[in-house]
Amino acid sequence: MPSTSSNYSSEIVGLVIVDGVGFKNFILSNFLYHAKTLNQKIIIFSGLPATAYNLIKYDKIEIIELPVFFESRKTWFWRKMKEVAHMQQHKKDFFGIAANLEKNKPIDKSRRAKLISLIFMITRVFNSEKWIHFYNRRQLIYARKNQVYSKYYKFLLDSKVKTLFFTHQRPPYLAVLKEAANELGIKTCSFIFSWDNLPSKGRMAAPFDSFLVWSELMKKELKYFYPDTKNKVVKVVGTPQFEPYVMTEYKASQKDFFEKFKLKSNLKTICYSCGDVSTSKNDGLYIETIAEAMVEKDIPMVNLVVRTSPAEDGSRFRKIQERYPFIIWNFPEWKITRYNHPEVWSQRIPLKEDIRNLRSLLEYCNLNINMCSTMSLDFMIFDKPVINPVFGNDKNGLYNDQKYLKYAHYERVVKSGAVAIVRNKEELVKSINSSLENPEARLKEQRKLLKLQIGKPIEGTSLRIAQALKDLS
Template sequence: MRVVLIVPDGVAVRNYLYSSFINELQAKGVEVVLYHQISNAAIEEVKRVQPTLTEIKAIPHFIEKPKARLLRESLAYARLKVNTKILKNPTVMDFWNRNQKSLKQKMLYRLAEVLGTVFSWNYNLILKMEALYDAEISKDAIFEKIAKDIEQLNPDYILNLHQRAPISAPIIAVAKKKKIRTATVIFSWDNVPKARLISRYDKYLVWSDLMKNQLTLLYPEIKMEQIKVVGSPQFEFYFRDEFIESKELFFSKHGLDINKKTVCFSANDATSPYEPNYLEDICEEVSKIDESIRPQILFRKCPVDKTNRFDNIIEKYKSFVFPIDPDWRMDAGSGNSFSSIYPAFNDVYLLVNTSKHSDVVINLGSTMAHDFAVYDKPCLYLNYDPVENSTCKVAMCYGFQHFKSMEGLEAVGWINSKIDISRKIILAINHPEETGPDRKKWMQRIVNYPLDKNSTLLSEAIVQ
């Protein structure tokens, strides 16, 4: 059996290509082929980690034609409107991109809003327009180029590792024409309501029953038997001894004090504008704690945030703030895009040991709550607006649909004001069992357990 993995961008690399998923497939006699749109440097890193991957081919360069792009964006807007009604959650519309810079982009998105509104009036019209999008993609010159590639690669199965990438659409269209079986993973726990499932597949590989039910609710054309719960391989690294360093070694490498408790502040990307304000608030309040019991702060930026917006704060509080930057790399001159940025294998070690050796994590609604829950470590969610008259309200963040999965659980601790910070930190450090005691129950709703078996389940779903 030959399986082609579509690798449309760098964010798919860590969770799937660095995990044991590849080895699981190969152990079942599967020939694995990468069909990718990532940089040469990223491919070299993947080959270093997975030396048995020898069949690797770049996807031809693809730019959607204006009509196809307009259709895709209009359909996304239509589905967001439909999802808002079905879920009774107005924050779903916040996933629509309203920050276009050029006049051309502004015009495209305004027209997409008009067409999307019309499409949303009738679900059958959405399905017809999606069929029209597939037809439009099939007329593009890229279709024939990809058809030749697929003929050469000769797969029995094609698996897409990131469901929202536009480049996957012509590949799946070719696969349908050639009657090749297809599947996609749903990349992250918050992805389904965002209306960016571009193509339709024979099989959908999801994190949990929660995601399975959400997928059938929002995409009623997808049959329940097409969806397989397999979890996500991204948490398996925490169970592999080769990734875990001793606390002494990890702290020594990064200048941390082995005798102090450690608070990890994990920041979101630049679309979350007040992350520096939160870091400054945390540092200011921690600085007031008596030095004999004052914890140190391990600061981890969002991997795709390449700004310097935290530098002044780190310098000001350098006596107890220790930045450990994620090891994500970018080809020089390639621009800040998901196809050009990729995680080095070393970042797996950094993330595993950050979670293993810190005592508590603080952030604004980050997935890092789950990384820490693997080790039964508490998470504190920031739950106040750090700036008066802020344009990005914290209430909007926790109104997002994926946080509805917390209902009925004490999954995290809540920092409801700046003056809460030091008290909540000390409580979480001294009595971790009292801060978010249901964190593992929450995680079990989010992702299939046991966590270290998800690569096996994923590979089995492919070969069945």
């Protein structure tokens, strides 16, 4: 770890942590160390309970637990107007946005469904940036009447923060916190959370004052989807989600990896990494297809490790566990910090041991298979071949996961040639064999894609972010 500087500034920086992934990216990386070195004090405004931060050992770090914001009906209506209008504006040119817009359509005849139908009708015509800003102002008029707004305002007032850094740009309640910061004259900066958030999702929570992005590509996307950002500071810093992969505290030896996962050291290892059930419904089919190919000796005997999504408990795979006892299962060690929350999944945080396990899988497995997830990038960082199975389409009765190939962020991956796309069992088996025999076949394309998507070296990411915030203040 770099040596500590004694030249502290007088700045107090606010750090907004939304969920367990943000906790992983900004608390379990080197970010706090560097932010603390460059500033007098760090105040964490947390969407997680304060008890989640017991592991923090730095002094001069304060935790403020944010009360949960429950929207009124009017606040919800205008927020929904803003979000749907954004998707209406871009649906013709971006398949992912069009698909997410389709998900928002009402499916019953409830009162809320009727309101959503009205929202669709209005925003089909009135969806320009001017109208979106109008909807945002109306949303905030009603949000300010909520008693939680007064609490957010007082927290910020008492904290004396100079800059408020949002580690995510999407959760709706962030608009309320940002509005309180505006009223107090506090500068706001947001990190674009994920590589698919701009070309595939709805409107971000608020028009922040400045932005930190992964790459020049993401900077270009930000200015396209949010024209107002052309006059704002947007800095390319990379992303901290990959930084644990270069931190010594998360590294384990190959021997420890084989012993912990009970693997046979004379065999190659395949890792199948699952998505969550809402977007990766065919995971079970792909796992069984690989396992059957092993039984039938269509692929060589290997160690098959399945890592499930941190967002679920893995219960949907129980029958597969019983049918194929040779599969090694890795259930992510993410503990739920509280249950009485409208989005319980957001309250899961990873243990450090889980990050060590994940890094070991990335470093020592010979091949990764996943359905079009960000894990493709994780494994590419370690120069490992990646296969994306997408058997489902509109005609064969399976969940249509081939649609994700048309999402802008993943269409770029497909066109890069950095991954093998397989659409049936035969293609999957053939690709597994060829990837195990020639693991570097796509290495050049993988490294080119990583440079495009991440934009900056993984080493030093947290320091770049901390320095960018310092410069902005």
